[in-house]
Amino acid sequence: MAIKVLQASSVGEKIAAAHQMATYWHGEADKAVNYSGAVISTSVGRPEKPELVDPRHVKRRRLGSLQGRTALLHAIAHIEFNAVDLAADMVARFGGDARISDDKRREFITDWVQVCDDEARHFTMIENRLLELGSFYGALPAHKGLWQAAETTCHDLAARLAVAPMVLEARGLDVTPAMTEKLKNVGDLESAAILEVIYREEIAHVAAGTRWFYHICQREDRDPDIYFKSLLKIYYKGVLKPPFNTKARELAGMHASLYQD
Numbered sequence: 581m582a583i584k585v586l587q588a589s590s591v592g593e594k595i596a597a598a599h600q601m602a603t604y605w606h607g608e609a610d611k612a613v614n615y616s617g618a619v620i621s622t623s624v625g626r627p628e629k630p631e632l633v634d635p636r637h638v639k640r641r642r643l644g645s646l647q648g649r650t651a652l653l654h655a656i657a658h659i660e661f662n663a664v665d666l667a668a669d670m671v672a673r674f675g676g677d678a679r680i681s682d683d684k685r686r687e688f689i690t691d692w693v694q695v696c697d698d699e700a701r702h703f704t705m706i707e708n709r710l711l712e713l714g715s716f717y718g719a720l721p722a723h724k725g726l727w728q729a730a731e732t733t734c735h736d737l738a739a740r741l742a743v744a745p746m747v748l749e750a751r752g753l754d755v756t757p758a759m760t761e762k763l764k765n766v767g768d769l770e771s772a773a774i775l776e777v778i779y780r781e782e783i784a785h786v787a788a789g790t791r792w793f794y795h796i797c798q799r800e801d802r803d804p805d806i807y808f809k810s811l812l813k814i815y816y817k818g819v820l821k822p823p824f825n826t827k828a829r830e831l832a833g834m835h836a837s838l839y840q841d
């Protein structure tokens with residue numbers, strides 16, 4: 581079912597597949613199954629629109645204008661859409677990963693099935709807001725950096741956890757409160773309310789990533805701070821930019837010693 585999410589190329593199909601997987605897993609799935617994971621390709625189904633471009637070519641606009649807010653929400657919709665795939669990939673590709681102990685496997689899968697369900701819901705909230713504002717997901721170009729992060733870490737669960745939940749999603753925790761404030765300041769309370777929901781739930785996603793990263797470190801007798809930094813050196817091209825939302829990161833179990841020198 582996770583592979584079905586990944587392969588779905590239409591927006592509606594991908595979102596529906598994500599919810600279906602969650603309903604199945606929380607309900608009738610035989611969770612005692614000996615899950616061995618799947619060897620899957622890193623190619624992923626995507627709709628024809630939005631056009632995917634280099635991040636440098638995505639225009640930035642001021643939030644005071646309707647266009648600016650539409651552009652911001654479109655960028656967030658794109659992040660949520662990619663996040664659906666990233667969570668499904670965690671289930672399909674890493675659900676059977678030997679670095680997770682067998683007695684924790686069900687819990688591991690449950691976490692990412694839940695994240696996938698959340699991301700699909702986040703996407704729909706933003707998509708509906710875009711429609712209310714007279715736009716839609718696909719109306720603007722979007723950047724292709726997010727799935728690239730998945731491709732470069734497809735062979736290493738610890739690297740995936742470090743880069744996706746613990747860097748990219750944690751970055752969301754850093755920037756979302758200020759964005760929400762700006763939306764409120766320009767009077768877009770509806771969009772601000774959606775971002776507040778997303779923000780709260782993303783703390784749990786970062787927490788899940790961090791917890792499983794620590795699980796691997798503990799099993800492999802690694803120092804989390806050192807290992808995290810060494811993985812980023814290989815797999816993350818950017819720099820970790822302050823200011824950090826240390827309060828939210830702490831709630832997610834990310835101690836400052838992980839991401840600060």
Ligand SMILES: [Fe+2]
Nearest residue numbers: 660663699702
């Ligand atoms: Fe999300």
Ligand SMILES: [Fe+2]
Nearest residue numbers: 663749782785
């Ligand atoms: Fe998330």
